[in-house]
Amino acid sequence: MRLRSVVKLYKRWYIIILVCLPFAAFLHISFGQERKIDNMFLELDKKYRLPEQWSVLPFELEDPYKRVKNGPPLVNVIYKAKVEWLSRWIANPKKVVANAKMPNLGLDFDEIKAVIVFLSSIAENDVPQVTWDEFLLKKEDDLSEDEYDKMDKVYNAGKGVWGRARCTICHPIKGVGGNVGVGPDLGEITTKINRNWLHSWLGDTKSHFPDTMMAQYRFTDQDVRWLVEFIMRDTQFVPEEKDDEISSAESDVKILTEKEFSGLRKDAALIEKGKDVVEKARCFVCHDIKGISELMPVVERKRDGLAGFEKLLYEIRCLTCHRIQDKGGTYAPNLTFAGSKIKMNWENEFLLSPDIIRPLSQQMPKFNLNENEAKTATEYIEKNLLIKESLPDIFKDAPPTTEIIAAGEKLFYEKGCNTCHAENITKGGGVVGPNLATVGDRLQSAYILYHLKNPQRANPQGVEPNFGLSDEELKQLVGFLMDHVKKKEGK
């Protein structure tokens, strides 16, 4: 009898799981505001795109989402973050940064104190000291008029760098933005960060966190200085003033001050206690912490001597946003077949200076790649990221005639393509799909045909309907679209 009821239960679980799974997936898709990729999605994606269609790549792609430790190494955190901030963070991360991933570990004040003192004891090297113009270290009220003007110039230059870099594609600011779904909210970053550390991070992220998902921009030292000034001064990075009521409730939470900390930092017994807390709280599951032994050996990825596109993928972290085969994010266009899709010249230009293609989604940031890097990426993509079958190019031998183009134009409006796409700057059009005004420069004619035959083939989730176009209609539409080049737009 026991055995049977176990079997029954087993069966029931099976049914419950079967019924709930799609429902859970539905909930997640419709209400999930953050664009984190769900594992289930990745699995689905894999099934849709049979791996045997993919080309074999010259090196194994690294998926930034599958890093061993999700938190940053803690070795030098004492030089990065202010003591008061660390104290509030360890007490309750989500109260400090709205989208924090670290859980509340329920430590009491004495334990937190000990942990911070321990973290300070393992620090190796202070961040490189930067020489700043004297006036840049002053508070706004203490600046003379002349100094204020000079500071303001630096600040405004930084604002420009910030805008072009589109940092907010990954980082929300006080809950707004961050659609990629990976960066911490920077809305109160001035309460945390050390100015020299910020300079060092923006210039070389990987030396602080080798597995970081953040892109390494090709900034000059000048760019970085400007950007640091903007971040350290602009009000969007400063907490909003809170109501008296809330702040008095918060002031009940005990916070370790810089002053109290400096009296404790050499206390050997406290350091030992901190180490013990860190071991018991299993901080090492998510962080690399010097002096704390691991339960299981950690296999680190070897990255010495990376070259070519592999190096670029690692440094720019293209796969935090893009997907290639079954690796990476889903925020930006999937690049698995980009070599069969995109024209080489356009791609090279785009990588040097990204332009807006899809009006609704965010633009690709400007990483300041140099000519060589753009060429490396373009050549790799054209050679390796291909659709297996060879696609017919119906206009290879003769460009489309004016009759074909005219018929295509008529069809474009008859079929209602313009409800989602603009094909002409002055005529306007929908913004759901990419702007097609210069699509002839951007996409290969064979790919447009492949896409129009069945829009769901390259993108199973794509919203473009399958119009079931005849060969004649396809030819006309492709001809019409191939005729959309920059020259004609008079740009």
Ligand code: HEC
């Ligand atoms: C379940 C994973 C997890 C555990 C366990 C965990 N952390 Fe974290 N921690 C994170 C993540 C992820 C971050 C990065 C910020 C965020 O949450 O988005 C972080 C950030 C931090 C930071 C700020 C680091 C920086 O560079 O800004 C400190 C300090 C920290 N953790 C300390 C601890 C300590 C001490 C423990 C153990 C008592 C601990 N963490 C346990 C996941 C974890």
Ligand code: HEC
């Ligand atoms: C591709 C996404 C991405 C872009 C673009 C990006 N970041 Fe980040 N950034 C991250 C992630 C993710 C982290 C946290 C480290 C990690 O988990 O890898 C981070 C960390 C940071 C931190 C440290 C914050 C903390 O509390 O520890 C700062 C400051 C920062 N980024 C500033 C910037 C600035 C300024 C820009 C634009 C020039 C920028 N980021 C662009 C993803 C990004």
Ligand code: HEC
């Ligand atoms: C912070 C996120 C992010 C990172 C990192 C990133 N991209 Fe992009 N990329 C985008 C977005 C968003 C678009 C879509 C732009 C648009 O439609 O206006 C895009 C578009 C592209 C396109 C055009 C694709 C198409 O189908 O139209 C190519 C090619 C491309 N990126 C290559 C790269 C390469 C190579 C890297 C790394 C060197 C990289 N990207 C890094 C966000 C990113």
Ligand code: HEC
């Ligand atoms: C319901 C909206 C909708 C309609 C109607 C529609 N499209 Fe699209 N189209 C899209 C979307 C969305 C994409 C994919 C964008 C992406 O991959 O980021 C797309 C992609 C494309 C592309 C490939 C562009 C690229 O960069 O990936 C072409 C070419 C295209 N459509 C042409 C057409 C033509 C021609 C018609 C009419 C026969 C049409 N579309 C009708 C929404 C639409």
